[in-house]
Amino acid sequence: MPLTPLHDWNLTPREAIALQRRLAGRVERADRLAPVRHIAGVDIGFEQRGEITRAAVVVLAWPPGKLGEFEPEALEGTLETVEQVVHREPSRMPYIPGLLSFREVPATLAAFDKLTVWPELVMVDGQGIAHPRRLGVASHLGLWLDLPTIGVAKSRLCGRHGEPGPARGDWEPLIDGPDDEVIGAVLRSRVGVKPLFVSPGHRVSLPSALDWVAACLRRTKLPEPTRLADRLASGSDPEASPRIIQ
DNA sequence: GCGACAG
DNA sequence: ATCTTGTCGC
Numbered sequence: 001m002p003l004t005p006l007h008d009w010n011l012t013p014r015e016a017i018a019l020q021r022r023l024a025g026r027v028e029r030a031d032r033l034a035p036v037r038h039i040a041g042v043d044i045g046f047e048q049r050g051e052i053t054r055a056a057v058v059v060l061a062w063p064p065g066k067l068g069e070f071e072p073e074a075l076e077g078t079l080e081t082v083e084q085v086v087h088r089e090p091s092r093m094p095y096i097p098g099l100l101s102f103r104e105v106p107a108t109l110a111a112f113d114k115l116t117v118w119p120e121l122v123m124v125d126g127q128g129i130a131h132p133r134r135l136g137v138a139s140h141l142g143l144w145l146d147l148p149t150i151g152v153a154k155s156r157l158c159g160r161h162g163e164p165g166p167a168r169g170d171w172e173p174l175i176d177g178p179d180d181e182v183i184g185a186v187l188r189s190r191v192g193v194k195p196l197f198v199s200p201g202h203r204v205s206l207p208s209a210l211d212w213v214a215a216c217l218r219r220t221k222l223p224e225p226t227r228l229a230d231r232l233a234s235g236s237d238p239e240a241s242p243r244i245i246q
Numbered sequence: 247g248c249g250a251c252a253g
Numbered sequence: 254a255t256c257t258t259g260t261c262g263c
Contacts, residue, residue, distance in 0.1 A: 043253090044253070044254080045253095045254075045255090046253090046254055046255065047255090049255075049256090050254070050255075095252090095253060095254070096251095097250080097251040097252070097253090098251075098252085100252055100253055103253080104253075125252085125253075126252050126253065127252050130252085131252080132251095136252070137252075137253085151252085153252050153253085154252080154253090155251095155252065155253090156251090156252080157250095157251070157252045158250085158251085158252090197252080234254090234255095
């Protein structure tokens with residue numbers, strides 16, 4: 001069953017919410033990944049006070065160059081960029097908490113259209129199922145692309161949790177609803193900084209999502225895929241021209 | 247009615 | 254998210 005073309009979406013918040021409820025039923029929370037050879041990172045930036053949406057996708061080679069090390073520092077620079085693309089277009093919707101995917105997914109899909117290297121796993125800057133209707137931007141994108149996705153957010157949208165321990169890798173479950181459903185994890189990705197909110201997007205379990213994020217962590221707070229996509233989507237890399245490396 | 251609220 | 258100077262810390 002084909003989904004409604006996102007480019008045609010011109011929904012009211014009420015209609016968008018109804019659509020999310022239907023799509024949430026199609027999100028898979030168990031692992032169903034093909035062998036991973038490339039991991040993509042996705043992030044969105046804005047220009048001109050939000051009038052222009054800028055989607056960035058960075059594709060990294062997996063596994064990283066050097067294996068057998070446990071310290072992230074020893075793996076510095078081992079997740080190499082294979083391709084990166086940027087797509088700009090007029091923004092379609094304002095930001096509304098809970099409806100982020102309607103604002104960001106269309107531009108993201110256009111960016112994916114430009115990729116020549118297709119990833120087997122995607123990390124998205126935002127929530128996966130850790131969403132009021134269990135359909136955050138990572139889950140929505142995963143359904144659309146028919147790819148496994150993981151949500152890596154910098155702050156909380158919903159759910160309750162304890163404060164994770166101080167060590168890198170320490171985490172606490174993110175729980176929501178009257179039935180205490182575990183919708184994600186609050187992960188200390190770096191000592192001394194606010195924790196990350198990791199949640200399954202599509203076709204990835206929570207334990208695997210945490211494993212993948214941990215495997216992509218280096219010295220920074222964000223895992224390499226979303227860190228590089230962030231850099232590309234934000235101003236620091238002004239005329240970030242699309243390029244294919246190697 | 248009163249907060250909370252990804253990017 | 255973005256707008257922005259200085260400032261604290263490794």
